[in-house]
Amino acid sequence: MTSENPVKLSTRVAYAGYDFHRFMGFGVFDDLAGKVSLTDLVAIAITGRRLSTAERDVLDDVAAISTVADPRIWLLKVAQLVASHGGALTGVAAALLNMDNRYVSGWRVSPVVARFLVQLRADLGDRADDVAASTDYFEAYLAREPIFPGFGIPFRPQDERLVALRACMHRRGRADLPYWRAMEQVAAIARSSRHLEPNILFGFAAACLDCGLAAEDIGPLSVVLVVHCFLANALESARQAPALLQRLPDVCIEYFGKPPRVSPRAADKTGTSQRAT
């Protein structure tokens, strides 16, 4: 084979030089080092652009508010279980992978919610702040779609994270921005007409859209902003390597499967019936 490669791909991610590195259009040493935060780097990785200070503060608020890391919660327990044999990184990887689900993570839900808000504002235009128009729009959406993502809070009456995010948005003067307003209006409609309560993903999507993020960027962002929760759980489990997590005691398991039985080949050999002794 010659030194010519058969295929060359184009990348916008990065280039590694001798005394310089480029990342998403930025010089690593010239533009980024000493000038940006971890949140900025994450935003650059996802969106390709630097956030304003105000926008970065919103993401930091969301990350702090989303720090619900109780290891009993399904997503977090995955990190503890997989790391329980000592591999913290494996635990984090497993938990991250499990974020690709339809019900309890922002990876898939946040973009759907964001697209709803974007479409609502695009379709209603000047009437986006009109309660009657938004109500009709919301009801029409529910007639088409059996599930409205971004609503529903397990085991408690309201999402305390959304309450906290709302306080942050007011404190930062962002509660009057268009997507946050639209989110609050739809939330009020859902609450009064359907007794549905919005969860953090609805508020998160609105806050991100008001930062100028695209709907498809919000899913990845929602995952990165909770990585610290997985990390804490995986590190703890890897350090403790608890036998209780590696294998639950037999008394903790209830078997609902098939009763004892004998296979056809074993029955042929021994002449026993299909019932195990």
Next chain:
Amino acid sequence: MAADRTYSHGPIEQEKWPDRLGAHVVTAEAAPRIHGYSVADDLARHYGFVETALLALTGEIPTEAQARAANIALVMLAPAPVATAPVHAAVLARLCGATSSALLGVGCLGLAEQAQTLLEPGQELVRWLHQPQGAPPEKYRAVDADDAARAQRFVELVRGTGLQLAPLDASSGLDAALILVLYRCGLKRTEQIAALIIMARLPCLVAEALACKARNFAAYPMRLPDFEYAEQP
């Protein structure tokens, strides 16, 4: 030294939860059973691994025809070339000196993604699997005459097992034939079929990765493929 501060009044404490985890396949005892069959006294004595895998996945011991057909399908699925992303990634993991679990994790993850892409859950595929008369969905048609011929050779091998297969359309590719055979072996869900595909390919993947010498970075073709970095002005 002050005692740790604890908390016990959150929503998780307020709800009523089951106190045991449900098991539906393997019993929790020193001598386990799979779907009711003793592993040590029955399955290990009378059945092979593929039959046990099909039992685990479907809940029932496969017929001899199903077991033989599944064996053939697994052998056909076994080649995992280094050119494919899962094996290439596993080779890189080995090159970097990844731990055994990391290497296997990288490889299995890649194989799972590859299998998911192959199976791409969709009503069209499910409908065709239920009633495979005529051409399979576009994605599963033979890419060329060689693919169609490979599919037919595989179908002929499977016919020798006695497994009843509805005639595949001549336009079917090998992938379609393999998926259909696994479906006829009782694997009705894409996750079940994917599990067998991953099992089939994992040994070749691991072997290929282990053939690579860890840290031998100079021997790895770093520019295959090459990436050209470009920035928007």
